Each structure stands twice: as C-alpha cells, then as structure tokens.
Amino acid sequence: xxxxxxxxxxxxxxxxxxxxxxxxxxxxxxxxxxxxxxxxxxxxxxxxxxxxxxxxxxxxxxxxxxxxxxxxxxxxxxxxxxxxxxxxxxxxxxxxxxxxxxxxxxxxxxxxxxxxxxxxxxxxxxxxxxxxxxxxxxxxxxxxxxxxxxxxxxxxxxxxxxxxxxxxxxxxxxxxxxxxxxxxxxxxxxxxxxxxxxxxxxxxxxxxxxxxxxxxxxxxxxxxxxxxxxxxxxxxxxxxxxxxxxxxxxxxxxxxxxxxxxxxxxxxxxxxxxxxxxxxxxxxxxxxxxxxxxxxxxxxxxxxxxxxxxxxxxxxxxxxxxxxxxxxxxxxxxxxxxxxxxxxxxxxxxxxxx
Amino acid sequence: xxxxxxxxxxxxxxxxxxxxxxxxxxxxxxxxxxxxxxxxxxxxxxxxxxxxxxxxxxxxxxxxxxxxxxxxxxxxxxxxxxxxxxxxxxxxxxxxxxxxxxxxxxxxxxxxxxxxxxxxxxxxxxxxxxxxxxxxxxxxxxxxxxxxxxxxxxxxxxxxxxxxxxxxxxxxxxxxxxxxxxxxxxxxxxxxxxxxxxxxxxxxxxxxxxxxxxxxxxxxxxxxxxxxxxxxxxxxxxxxxxxxxxxxxxxxxxxxxxxxxxxxxxxxxxxxxxx
Numbered sequence: 095x096x097x098x099x100x101x102x103x104x105x106x107x108x109x110x111x112x113x114x115x116x117x118x119x120x121x122x123x124x125x126x127x128x129x130x131x132x133x134x135x136x137x138x139x140x141x142x143x144x145x146x147x148x149x150x151x152x153x154x155x156x157x158x159x160x161x162x163x164x165x166x167x168x169x170x171x172x173x174x175x176x177x178x179x180x181x182x183x184x185x186x187x188x189x190x191x192x193x194x195x196x197x198x199x200x201x202x203x204x205x206x207x208x209x210x211x212x213x214x215x216x217x218x219x220x221x222x223x224x225x226x227x228x229x230x231x232x233x234x235x236x237x238x239x240x241x242x243x244x245x246x247x248x249x250x251x252x253x254x255x256x257x258x259x260x261x262x263x264x265x266x267x268x269x270x271x272x273x274x275x276x277x278x279x280x281x282x283x284x285x286x287x288x289x290x291x292x293x294x295x296x297x298x299x300x301x302x303x304x305x306x307x308x309x310x311x312x313x314x315x316x317x318x319x320x321x322x323x324x325x326x327x328x329x330x331x332x333x334x335x336x337x338x339x340x341x342x343x344x345x346x347x348x349x350x351x352x353x354x355x356x357x358x359x360x361x362x363x364x365x366x367x368x369x370x371x372x373x374x375x376x377x378x379x380x381x382x383x384x385x386x387x388x389x390x391x392x393x394x395x396x397x398x399x400x401x402x403x404x405x406x407x408x409x410x411x412x413x414x415x416x417x418x419x420x421x422x423x424x425x426x427x428x429x430x431x432x433x434x435x436x437x438x439x440x441x442x443x444x445x446x447x448x
Numbered sequence: 449x450x451x452x453x454x455x456x457x458x459x460x461x462x463x464x465x466x467x468x469x470x471x472x473x474x475x476x477x478x479x480x481x482x483x484x485x486x487x488x489x490x491x492x493x494x495x496x497x498x499x500x501x502x503x504x505x506x507x508x509x510x511x512x513x514x515x516x517x518x519x520x521x522x523x524x525x526x527x528x529x530x531x532x533x534x535x536x537x538x539x540x541x542x543x544x545x546x547x548x549x550x551x552x553x554x555x556x557x558x559x560x561x562x563x564x565x566x567x568x569x570x571x572x573x574x575x576x577x578x579x580x581x582x583x584x585x586x587x588x589x590x591x592x593x594x595x596x597x598x599x600x601x602x603x604x605x606x607x608x609x610x611x612x613x614x615x616x617x618x619x620x621x622x623x624x625x626x627x628x629x630x631x632x633x634x635x636x637x638x639x640x641x642x643x644x645x646x647x648x649x650x651x652x653x654x655x656x657x658x659x660x661x662x663x664x665x666x667x668x669x670x671x672x673x674x675x676x677x678x679x680x681x682x683x684x685x686x687x688x689x690x691x692x693x694x695x696x697x698x699x700x701x702x703x704x705x706x707x708x709x710x711x712x713x714x715x716x717x718x719x720x721x722x723x
Contacts, residue, residue: 138721140721140722140723141722141723142722184683184686185683185684185686187686188684188685188686188687191686191687210717210718214721214722215722219722303664304614305610305611305614310663311663313663314661314663314664315664316659316661317659318653318658318659319653319658319659319660319661319664320658320659320660321664322614322615346658380618382618383618383619383629384658385629385630385633385656386653386656386657386658386659387655387656388630388656390630392629392630394618394627399630410630
C-alpha cells in the first residue's frame with residue numbers, strides 16, 4: 095500500500111522506464127491506458143517572494159490583524175462592563191449580547207484570518223512531497239504482541255476456566271436487558287390507536303372560550319365571527335395540553351343558506367353556526383386562518399385550504415380529508431353544547447385509522 | 449312591557465289590596481331594572497364602546513357627513529349607502545367604527561379593484577372622517593368609536609399576548625409582522641397601527657378578517673391585546689436584529705444564502721494560492 099502512495103518518485107520512475115522503451119521502440123506499438131501522474135506543477139514564486147516591498151506590506155497586514163484581534167477581545171470585555179444586563183430590561187440584554195458578540199467575533203476572526211494570511215503569503219511557499227511511514231510493525235514487535243496475549247490468557251486462565259468465561263459473557267449480555275425493558279415503557283401504556291380515535295368531547299359538553307373556559311352563547315356568535323373553542327373543563331384536566339391537541343375546535347357563523355349540508359348532518363349546525371376540528375388532517379397543525387368573506391380556512395403549515403360552505407372539504411393543498419365536524423346544538427340556557435364526540439378521528443392519518 | 453304594566457295596574461286596582469302609590473313604585477322599579485338589564489345585555493356592541501347618544505344628537509355633523517358621503521362614497525356604495533351588488537357592500541349596521549377604520553387608514557375610498565383594499569395616505573381630515581362616521585352610524589346601529597380608556601395601552605400585556613396567540617397570531621404572525629393569505633390577500637403588519645384602529649378592526653372585521661365582537665373578546669381584553677402590540681412596538685427583539693420577524697422559512701433562507709455563502713467564500717480563500 096505504502097509504496098503505491100508515494101506518487102512523485104513512482105511517476106518519475108515510470109516515465110523513466112517508458113523513456114528507455116521509446117529510445118528503442120522496435121516494431122511494436124506501445125499504448126498505455128494508464129493515466130500518467132502529472133507530478134507537481136512548476137513552482138511559481140509569490141509576489142511576496144519576489145518583491146521585498148510587498149513582503150513588508152504582508153507582514154504589516156498580519157500584525158495589524160493580530161493587533162485588531164487584541165482590540166476586539168478588549169472591546170468585548172469593555173462592552174460587557176459598559177452595557178450591563180439590568181434585570182427586567184430586555185433592551186439591555188440586546189445591547190449587551192450584541193456588543194459582546196461583535197467583540198468576540200472580531201477577536202477570533204482577525205486572529206484566524208491573520209494566521210491564514212501569514213501562512214499563505216509569508217511562510218515557506220514551495221511545494222514538496224513527504225513520504226508516508228509504513229504502518230506494519232517490525233516482526234519482533236508483532237511476535238512480542240502475540241506473546242503478551244498468550245501470557246495474559248495463561249495468567250488469567252480465561253481460556254482454561256470455561257465456567258468463569260461463559261458466566262462473564264452471560265453477565266455482559268444480561269446487563270442491558272433492564273434498559274431495554276424500560277425503553278419499552280416509553281410508549282403509551284394504553285392502545286394509542288384508541289387514544290387517537292377519540293377526544294374529550296361528549297354529549298352535552300359546553301363549548302367554551304380558549305383560553306378562559308367561559309361558556310359561549312349561540313347569540314354571541316354573530317355573522318362573520320370566529321371563536322376559538324375548547325371543551326368545558328379542559329383547563330382543570332391534568333393532561334390539558336394533550337386533550338387540547340385533539341379537542342380544539344373552531345366555531346363560525348355563516349348565513350344558513352350558504353351551507354351545503356349533506357344528508358345526515360342536517361342537525362349538526364345551529365342556525366348557521368358550525369364547529370369544525372382545528373387540527374389539520376394533513377400534519378396536525380392548527381387550521382385557524384379564517385377568511386370571513388370567502389369562508390375558507392387555511393392551514394398555516396402547508397397551505398391546505400378548506401371550504402366551510404362545503405363542510406370543510408379540501409380545495410387546495412396536501413390534506414386529503416375534510417376537517418371533522420363537531421355536531422352542536424344549544425342547551426336550555428342558550429349555551430352551545432356538543433351533541434356527541436367527533437364521528438371520526440381528528441387530525442392526521444395513523445396506521446390503525448380505518 | 450307597556451301592555452303588561454297596564455294590565456297590572458287594572459288588576460291591582462280592581463282588587464284594591466295595595467295603595468296606588470305602591471303599584472306605581474313597583475312599575476317604576478320593574479321598568480328601570482328591565483330597561484337597565486336590556487341596555488347591559490343588548491345584542492351588539494356594549495354601551496361602553498358606543499357613545500352614540502352624543503353622536504346622534506349632533507345633526508349638523510350627520511348632515512355634513514351625508515354630503516361628504518354623496519360626493520366621495522356614493523358612486524360605489526349607493527346614494528343611500530344601500531350597497532351595489534358585486535361592487536360594494538351595504539353600510540347599514542357597519543357603524544362608526546368601520547368608517548373610522550376604513551377611511552382613517554386610507555383604505556377607503558378604494559384606489560382600484562384588487563385582492564383587498566390596501567393602506568394608503570388618508571384622504572380626509574379627522575373632522576371629515578368623524579362626520580362621515582356620524583352619518584353612517586345614523587343609518588343603523590353598529591359598533592361605535594371605542595372609548596378612550598381602552599386605547600391607552602396600559603392594560604395587561606401578558607394577558608393580551610395570550611389572547612393574541614390564540615386569536616390573531618395565525619394570520620398576523622406572533623410578533624404582529626403580518627402574513628400571506630390566499631389569492632394575493634394578506635394580513636397586514638400591526639406595528640405602528642394606532643390603538644383606535646386596532647380596536648376598530650377587531651370590532652368590525654374589515655374585509656376577510658373575522659369579526660371579534662365584544663362577547664368573543666371583551667373591550668377589556670381588546671385593550672390587553674392593544675397593550676401587547678404597543679409593548680412589541682416599544683421593545684425590540686432582545687436577540688438582536690430580527691429580520692422583520694418574517695418567520696422560520698424566510699430566516700432559514702437568509703442564513704442558507706448569506707451564512708453558507710460566507711462559509712464557502714472563506715473556504716475558497718483559504719484553499720486558493722497566494723499570488
């Protein structure tokens with residue numbers, strides 16, 4: 095291996111051989127497919143090698159950069175003192191971070207640029223080849239290594255005492271098992287498909303304001319309004335965020351004759367007030383950009399667009415299913431309530447979704 | 449009400465159990481409580497946001513507004529503000545708040561048909577705008593000019609920030625930098641918008657913006673949101689220059705082009721031979 099790599103000498107030798115062949119070609123046509131090693135290009139002197147004035151300039155540039163680096167570091171310390179962080183004042187954090195960062199950046203950048211500039215322009219500039227060392231040890235070293243292994247085996251009895259050896263291997267294999275068992279329990283204990291298929295909405299549950307949890311009257315929802323809705327009692331739940339991620343609902347009111355209601359859903363809206371899941375059926379983002387004149391709902395993540403007039407069917411974007419509708423009605427006090435849970439799982443597809 | 453009370457009077461008189469004075473007192477109490485409750489819970493904008501009594505009284509202002517309306521708005525909205533199908537909506541019930549917002553931000557009169565009316569230099573003096581607002585408010589009841597106490601920007605900013613994240617941030621961006629909608633429509637940036645116009649926009653839902661009536665976001669909550677937006681105006685991003693809060697995609701693109709460009713440039717310089 096090592097011999098193949100020392101390109102320079104090999105190529106020289108190769109070309110020398112070929113040269114001697116050419117001196118007496120005979121009748122044979124010698125053609126070689128191998129790519130010739132072009133060797134190193136001819137050395138070109140840099141301006142700093144030729145012109146002492148340029149060399150002086152380069153030298154000045156390098157130490158100027160190093161001095162600049164010193165100035166940057168000192169500036170960083172000075173700025174840290176001059177622009178202290180006052181608790182509660184975010185503006186002071188901004189100034190402190192800005193000037194400290196600028197100082198440190200100047201200190202480090204000028205140092206690095208100076209070092210590279212120095213190496214490129216002033217240090218030794220001609221090209222040369224360094225040979226690699228062989229990686230194989232000497233025969234004596236190799237023999238000694240084998241000897242050490244044998245001695246170790248003999249002294250410890252690893253090969254002889256099979257019971258010790260095997261029980262050690264067994265212990266090492268058993269050691270990671272508790273970790274694997276623990277990792278298994280990172281998955282939900284219950285069947286996750288069931289958790290995904292249902293939300294906390296149920297019959298008679300009031301629709302309430304997000305985030306206050308105050309109930310909403312049907313008369314509050316005027317034309318063109320959009321309400322961000324959470325189920326009643328969500329804020330008191332221990333896993334409120336997990337439940338909200340499934341149960342969040344958007345409430346809108348349209349002119350009732352604009353709604354194209356399909357069969358079986360006639361009772362799902364209340365006088366033009368409709369409630370749809372806020373969770374996009376594509377990737378689960380909150381679909382909440384509501385255009386009140388076109389009655390389109392937009393998802394901010396991938397621009398899926400749903401038409402509220404046509405039961406939130408997809409009219410643009412990567413989503414495949416319409417947003418699930420929450421059947422709503424009012425209770426005796428005029429507050430909006432859910433008739434039931436969603437009739438299909440909300441949000442994006444999952445493996446077990448039928 | 450009137451019918452009920454008159455029958456009540458007759459009944460009590462015929463039975464003659466109570467003195468007539470007690471009956472009158474009872475009627476007065478009943479009228480005051482029902483009337484007061486009605487005023488408190490009446491359908492649209494609450495009494496606090498609508499100083500309409502003083503406005504309606506000023507007939508000269510309404511007349512001046514009507515003249516301005518006929519000269520500047522009636523071409524599209526119709527001579528009686530009844531609207532023209534496919535051209536401009538009816539202005540019945542939009543209230544003084546809608547006029548103050550649309551004309552006060554220069555959106556109206558509309559310069560040309562487009563995806564949405566855009567902000568431009570205001571065409572009228574504030575006196576003229578309030579005259580037109582009085583005229584439109586006189587046509588039908590609607591949301592009025594917000595009370596001064598909600599516009600001072602010294603309410604609860606953190607409460608406002610939460611409400612803003614829930615109700616507004618999806619379109620206007622969490623830092624109020626605005627964002628795109630469909631077909632060339634967009635939610636405008638909110639920095640530098642006056643407190644009055646922010647309040648009126650929530651109240652009236654201009655163009656494709658939904659309406660946030662006082663039952664959805666109470667006037668006090670609207671004041672909180674205004675306070676949050678004013679706080680954002682006054683307190684720039686603590687992390688340094690914020691690239692206009694354009695969001696992760698634009699900021700990512702910036703660092704990919706300029707950050708990586710700088711890295712590649714430096715690499716080329718390091719590897720190049722000195723001349």
